Amino acid sequence: xxxxxxxxxxxxxxxxxxxxxxxxxxxxxxxxxxxxxxxxxxxxxxxxxxxxxxxxxxxxxxxxxxxxxxxxxxxxxxxxxxxxxxxxxxxxxxxxxxxxxxxxxxxxxxxxxxxxxxxxxxxxxxxxxxxxxxxxxxxxxxxxxxxxxxxxxxxxxxxxxxxxxxxxxxxxxxxxxxxxxxxxxxxxxxxxxxxxxxxxxxxxxxxxxxxxxxxxxxxxxxxxxxxxxxxxxxxxxxxxxxxxxxxxxxxxxxxxxxxxxxx
Amino acid sequence: xxxxxxxxxxxxxxxxxxxxxxxxxxxxxxxxxxxxxxxxxxxxxxxxxxxxxxxxxxxxxxxxxxxxxxxxxxxxxxxxxxxxxxxxxxxxxxxxxxxxxxxxxxxxxxxxxxxxxxxxxxxxxxxxxxxxxxxxxxxxxxxxxxxxxxxxxxxxxxxxxxxxxxxxxxxxxxxxxxxxxxxxxxxxxxxxxxxxxxxxxxxxxxxxxxxxxxxxxxxxxxxxxxxxxxxxxxxxxxxxxxxx
Numbered sequence: 486x487x488x489x490x491x492x493x494x495x496x497x498x499x500x501x502x503x504x505x506x507x508x509x510x511x512x513x514x515x516x517x518x519x520x521x522x523x524x525x526x527x528x529x530x531x532x533x534x535x536x537x538x539x540x541x542x543x544x545x546x547x548x549x550x551x552x553x554x555x556x557x558x559x560x561x562x563x564x565x566x567x568x569x570x571x572x573x574x575x576x577x578x579x580x581x582x583x584x585x586x587x588x589x590x591x592x593x594x595x596x597x598x599x600x601x602x603x604x605x606x607x608x609x610x611x612x613x614x615x616x617x618x619x620x621x622x623x624x625x626x627x628x629x630x631x632x633x634x635x636x637x638x639x640x641x642x643x644x645x646x647x648x649x650x651x652x653x654x655x656x657x658x659x660x661x662x663x664x665x666x667x668x669x670x671x672x673x674x675x676x677x678x679x680x681x682x683x684x685x686x687x688x689x690x691x692x693x694x695x696x697x698x699x700x701x702x703x704x705x706x707x708x709x710x711x712x713x714x715x716x717x718x719x720x721x722x723x724x725x726x727x728x729x730x731x732x733x734x735x736x737x738x739x740x741x742x743x744x745x746x747x748x
Numbered sequence: 749x750x751x752x753x754x755x756x757x758x759x760x761x762x763x764x765x766x767x768x769x770x771x772x773x774x775x776x777x778x779x780x781x782x783x784x785x786x787x788x789x790x791x792x793x794x795x796x797x798x799x800x801x802x803x804x805x806x807x808x809x810x811x812x813x814x815x816x817x818x819x820x821x822x823x824x825x826x827x828x829x830x831x832x833x834x835x836x837x838x839x840x841x842x843x844x845x846x847x848x849x850x851x852x853x854x855x856x857x858x859x860x861x862x863x864x865x866x867x868x869x870x871x872x873x874x875x876x877x878x879x880x881x882x883x884x885x886x887x888x889x890x891x892x893x894x895x896x897x898x899x900x901x902x903x904x905x906x907x908x909x910x911x912x913x914x915x916x917x918x919x920x921x922x923x924x925x926x927x928x929x930x931x932x933x934x935x936x937x938x939x940x941x942x943x944x945x946x947x948x949x950x951x952x953x954x955x956x957x958x959x960x961x962x963x964x965x966x967x968x969x970x971x972x973x974x975x976x977x978x979x980x981x982x983x984x985x986x987x988x989x990x991x992x
Contacts, residue, residue: 584845584846584848584849587842587845587846588846588849588850590842591842591843591846595950598950599950599951599952600952601952700853702947707952710954710955711952711953711954711955712949712952712953712954712955712958713949713950713951713952713953714949714950715933715947715948715949715950716850716947716948717850717853717944717945717946717947717948718849718850718853719853720853720856720857721857721945722857722938722941722943722944722945723943723944723947724942724943724944725942725944725962725963725966728944728947728962729958729959729962732955732958732959733955736955
């Protein structure tokens with residue numbers, strides 16, 4: 486599962502954090518440098534690349550038409566998939582998605598879906614029959630920890646960059662007209678991930694911290710500071726107090742990161 | 749989902765099944781229900797019917813997965829094709845793969861894995877009928893199955909969901925409330941260590957509502973914990989009576 490971190494380094498990371506410091510010089514609630522680029526893949530309807538320190542994630546969106554789900558006949562369909570591409574880490578292997586990539590995709594999906602970021606009601610072409618299907622494909626290109634936040638941010642940036650085909654319906658037939666319309670984005674969910682190390686909460690863990698952490702907690706927050714998705718991961722635990730502490734730090738951090746996105 | 753009720757809470761403040769907002773569904777727990785498994789348990793929570801079985805600690809296959817310093821824990825959460833309204837394909841869905849992972853991670857902190865190096869432990873969960881909050885009910889049953897198997901544990905793990913419907917924070921969501929409500933917060937706890945081992949959420953909650961939901965779920969966990977202990981005792985007390 487993980488590349489090895491020497492025992493000495495593990496100890497060093499844990500001891501520093503217990504004193505409120507980190508090996509790379511950040512404070513406990515500091516993010517690494519974040520860079521967002523949009524519109525980098527011309528053939529995708531939308532795309533973005535996020536650099537979170539050395540972690541690099543690319544997201545491309547594609548739009549097709551398809552059938553709606555039977556319980557939401559008037560809504561477009563959102564599909565999120567994540568690939569842990571083998572070139573991104575010595576621990577990633579080619580093959581069908583494993584539980585880690587499925588979990589990653591589902592966390593990204595939940596943040597977008599539960600915050601109602603996309604106005605799916607506007608993606609209906611013909612109720613019950615034809616809707617737009619949005620594919621969000623998360624492509625991890627370099628793994629240096631905290632894939633969740635990088636992927637969620639890249640997914641949002643790509644959606645904000647997504648152009649929908651301009652269309653009109655003539656006698657039940659969809660006619661694509663020239664030009665594009667932007668995807669109807671209403672909310673901007675930001676996901677903030679914590680690692681618990683030495684019984685302390687650390688924001689944006691990098692790879693070596695992830696290998697030392699007891700547990701992980703990710704929270705997605707919408708523009709109003711409401712929580713819209715949470716996922717605990719890892720084989721440790723959090724106390725109720727730590728969970729609430731994380732929620733209030735996440736609220737601050739999400740706002741800070743949201744400012745970095747342009748829309 | 750044939751009927752869509754307009755209101756999930758009526759004028760008297762009662763839910764669709766007549767429960768108060770902070771009320772659990774009726775829970776039935778049974779320990780040691782499968783003769784082949786090393787440990788097993790069955791839970792009924794409302795219409796949820798779930799079986800959990802534990803096999804191990806045992807030799808791990810494939811052997812190269814074994815770890816030199818601890819036991820490997822594996823978990824499979826699976827829903828029967830007939831457990832829901834529309835037949836579910838028996839192949840594991842992405843949801844089931846994710847739930848298998850989070851349930852394993854919810855149980856893992858409770859087990860002394862380091863006592864059994866180079867071995868493996870399988871936890872199998874079969875949802876026979878699903879009616880909301882199945883991951884929580886599964887954890888409750890799986891923890892009992894682990895205890896029944898005699899696996900050394902730091903504490904039992906107990907789980908319960910809280911959520912929000914029609915602006916009210918409620919305990920133990922059933923399927924309709926999960927689908928039509930505005931938030932769902934499943935939570936697992938080791939009560940004696942005050943340790944949250946599973947926490948997920950979807951929906952929208954303010955920080956205040958979230959805190960309220962977490963506290964309500966913790967209360968629910970404590971109530972179910974009492975039932976878990978009762979279930980374990982009743983099995984082993986009855987064994988003793990048979991022997992005498």
